Amino acid sequence: MEFGIQFFPDVGPDLIPADQYWSEALDLTELCEGLGFTHTRTVEHYFHHYGGYSANPLLFLASAAQRTKTMRLVTGAILPIFNNPLKIAAEIGEVDALSGGRLEVGFARAFLPHEFRVFGRSLDESRARFNEGMEQVRRLLEEENVSSDGEFHSFQNVTSLPRPTQKPRPPFWVATSSSLETFVAAGQGGHGVMTIPRKPELTREWLTTYRQNWKDAGHVGNGRVMYATHMYCAPTTEQARNEAGPHLEQYFKALGEATKDWMEVTSKDYPNHPAMVTEATTRSIKEMMEGNAIWVGSPEHIIECIETYQAGVGAIDSASIQANFHTLSLDQASASLRLFAEHVMPRFI
Amino acid sequence: MEFGIQFFPDVGPDLIPADQYWSEALDLTELCEGLGFTHTRTVEHYFHHYGGYSANPLLFLASAAQRTKTMRLVTGAILPIFNNPLKIAAEIGEVDALSGGRLEVGFARAFLPHEFRVFGRSLDESRARFNEGMEQVRRLLEEENVSSDGEFHSFQNVTSLPRPTQKPRPPFWVATSSSLETFVAAGQGGHGVMTIPRKPELTREWLTTYRQNWKDAGHVGNGRVMYATHMYCAPTTEQARNEAGPHLEQYFKALGEATKDWMEVTSKDYPNHPAMVTEATTRSIKEMMEGNAIWVGSPEHIIECIETYQAGVGAIDSASIQANFHTLSLDQASASLRLFAEHVMPRFI
Numbered sequence: 001m002e003f004g005i006q007f008f009p010d011v012g013p014d015l016i017p018a019d020q021y022w023s024e025a026l027d028l029t030e031l032c033e034g035l036g037f038t039h040t041r042t043v044e045h046y047f048h049h050y051g052g053y054s055a056n057p058l059l060f061l062a063s064a065a066q067r068t069k070t071m072r073l074v075t076g077a078i079l080p081i082f083n084n085p086l087k088i089a090a091e092i093g094e095v096d097a098l099s100g101g102r103l104e105v106g107f108a109r110a111f112l113p114h115e116f117r118v119f120g121r122s123l124d125e126s127r128a129r130f131n132e133g134m135e136q137v138r139r140l141l142e143e144e145n146v147s148s149d150g151e152f153h154s155f156q157n158v159t160s161l162p163r164p165t166q167k168p169r170p171p172f173w174v175a176t177s178s179s180l181e182t183f184v185a186a187g188q189g190g191h192g193v194m195t196i197p198r199k200p201e202l203t204r205e206w207l208t209t210y211r212q213n214w215k216d217a218g219h220v221g222n223g224r225v226m227y228a229t230h231m232y233c234a235p236t237t238e239q240a241r242n243e244a245g246p247h248l249e250q251y252f253k254a255l256g257e258a259t260k261d262w263m264e265v266t267s268k269d270y271p272n273h274p275a276m277v278t279e280a281t282t283r284s285i286k287e288m289m290e291g292n293a294i295w296v297g298s299p300e301h302i303i304e305c306i307e308t309y310q311a312g313v314g315a316i317d318s319a320s321i322q323a324n325f326h327t328l329s330l331d332q333a334s335a336s337l338r339l340f341a342e343h344v345m346p347r348f349i
Numbered sequence: 350m351e352f353g354i355q356f357f358p359d360v361g362p363d364l365i366p367a368d369q370y371w372s373e374a375l376d377l378t379e380l381c382e383g384l385g386f387t388h389t390r391t392v393e394h395y396f397h398h399y400g401g402y403s404a405n406p407l408l409f410l411a412s413a414a415q416r417t418k419t420m421r422l423v424t425g426a427i428l429p430i431f432n433n434p435l436k437i438a439a440e441i442g443e444v445d446a447l448s449g450g451r452l453e454v455g456f457a458r459a460f461l462p463h464e465f466r467v468f469g470r471s472l473d474e475s476r477a478r479f480n481e482g483m484e485q486v487r488r489l490l491e492e493e494n495v496s497s498d499g500e501f502h503s504f505q506n507v508t509s510l511p512r513p514t515q516k517p518r519p520p521f522w523v524a525t526s527s528s529l530e531t532f533v534a535a536g537q538g539g540h541g542v543m544t545i546p547r548k549p550e551l552t553r554e555w556l557t558t559y560r561q562n563w564k565d566a567g568h569v570g571n572g573r574v575m576y577a578t579h580m581y582c583a584p585t586t587e588q589a590r591n592e593a594g595p596h597l598e599q600y601f602k603a604l605g606e607a608t609k610d611w612m613e614v615t616s617k618d619y620p621n622h623p624a625m626v627t628e629a630t631t632r633s634i635k636e637m638m639e640g641n642a643i644w645v646g647s648p649e650h651i652i653e654c655i656e657t658y659q660a661g662v663g664a665i666d667s668a669s670i671q672a673n674f675h676t677l678s679l680d681q682a683s684a685s686l687r688l689f690a691e692h693v694m695p696r697f698i
């Protein structure tokens with residue numbers, strides 16, 4: 001099992017200005033490379049303090065490339081629905097070059113209704129735009145002289161530049177939280193999957209389907225599963241819960257605010273989202289900690305959490321750790337990551 | 350007078366792979382900061398080896414931010430016509446944060462017909478899309494809760510994130526090569542202007558108009574003019590011309606190939622471009638060197654070039670140096686920049 005660090009900003013300028021946020025993220029990335037973490041990752045979101053500091057994940061990754069030597073740089077995730085595939089492909093080629101071939105590209109369908117509203121996109125086009133966009137980007141990276149007559153974007157005889165440093169292209173991941181169809185397609189396509197905390201029995205079912213489809217399509221290996229979650233490690237579980245608890249509360253409050261539109265909108269492309277948002281915003285932090293979905297406690301307790309979670313969902317390959325959620329300070333996040341690296345990671349790598 | 354370094358890639362994967370190109374660009378940027386250069390800059394272009402390695406200038410600048418401490422990071426330039434203003438504004442905020450407030454943003458109308466063709470944009474919409482896009486980006490950076498009902502993009506009640514680190518926003522520049530109208534608008538708007546080698550008497554006329562409009566609009570100072578050109582410095586002028594000459598030839602050959610469509614297309618928004626392209630692709634390197642528009646020679650010769658050029662056009666504030674054009678090696682470009690910094694720059698700063 002590998003470990004990486006993930007940045008999902010959930011603050012606005014009233015709490016932490018963006019220059020401070022990103023300066024700390026770069027410091028933590030550099031620290032984590034030294035501690036044995038193998039990737040750094042960030043999101044694409046807009047117009048709301050839940051995620052909005054990271055409008056283009058490739059920008060942070062282009063910076064992080066110069067603060068690290070070996071870490072993989074992961075988008076978690078790029079949203080084709082809000083972007084032109086011609087631009088996505090070119091930017092991927094550029095960051096793959098700027099990092100000496102260390103980029104990995106997660107794609108997602110997006111899930112915040114307010115983003116669709118501002119960009120003038122229909123929620124009901126989510127899957128169609130995702131499928132078309134990701135496939136066009138894949139072809140633009142792998143092939144030259146590409147023509148594509150799409151429903152949303154068309155182009156003739158295009159060779160995207162720069163050509164990727166990794167051949168045929170950087171590895172792809174698909175981020176999904178609730179769609180069996182997406183797990184099936186990711187397995188068939190030979191892409192990794194990025195997941196988040198859900199009920200372990202649901203995740204197990206999805207991952208089993210994913211790995212089966214991976215094998216059935218003839219891909220080598222057993223697929224690749226990356227799990228993103230919150231982590232806070234302190235000498236005692238009580239201390240960890242006391243220190244991290246209020247920040248977790250605020251993080252999930254921001255998520256609740258950013259997703260509250262799901263109480264009022266529906267979309268054929270998001271049949272599960274209203275229920276999922278209710279689940280995410282009504283479950284208590286205590287419940288999530290006790291379900292081992294988020295990892296907060298002493299090193300011994302976190303080891304137990306990870307072992308139990310792994311047994312529950314049927315093995316994950318990489319964990320992407322959110323360590324500086326809400327206003328946890330750089331010192332707090334650093335101390336937590338050091339303790340985690342010293343006492344927890346050796347048990348799993 | 351200030352000096353910066355500019356990267357305008359004009360090679361494809363057959364000559365220099367993109368990872369090598371950008372690695373050398375970052376090395377040269379770091380070198381130049383140590384030598385007293387005050388900015389680094391790059392372009393936005395697509396699908397052709399003339400510029401295509403730099404699809405999003407903010408990506409290189411996000412990397413360069415981590416290799417420098419004080420340098421200004423300059424887009425030269427962002428092209429609103431191929432981008433959504435909501436995304437441009439957010440990305441500007443993010444790179445301003447990642448650099449601790451060191452971003453400066455040049456905008457341009459674009460000028461390569463093949464880019465318009467692939468993106469499905471009309472050349473005749475160039476000015477309208479530029480004006481609307483740049484104004485929407487300005488408002489999204491300076492204001493909160495912005496609504497705009499545009500011809501090309503509309504949005505309601507948007508607060509762009511991250512808010513810029515520099516208040517009210519990073520300085521703006523407008524890149525223009527041949528349009529009096531653009532010089533007038535830049536002066537009125539209080540923006541800097543970015544120019545390229547043209548006949549000195551033309552440039553003088555435009556800059557005079559620009560500075561007059563700057564003053565008439567009540568802006569403090571005398572405007573800001575950045576001039577981008579090629580430079581190669583060697584112990585003797587003969588050596589400099591011998592070493593740089595073939596690379597200059599190839600650079601202008603690439604420019605000629607990328608602009609050859611202007612022989613066949615016309616646009617009301619580009620009345621001067623067919624003639625300008627003919628001028629650019631038929632004048633000889635020798636003619637350009639002798640006209641002092643590009644700076645190739647011994648330190649003494651380059652000092653003369655700059656003094657003569659300055660006298661001809663009526664003073665520029667900042668020179669943005671292209672030092673590694675075509676396949677000039679990192680060692681050659683570094684030696685040229687060191688010699689320039691040691692013997693030429695002290696005469697002007």
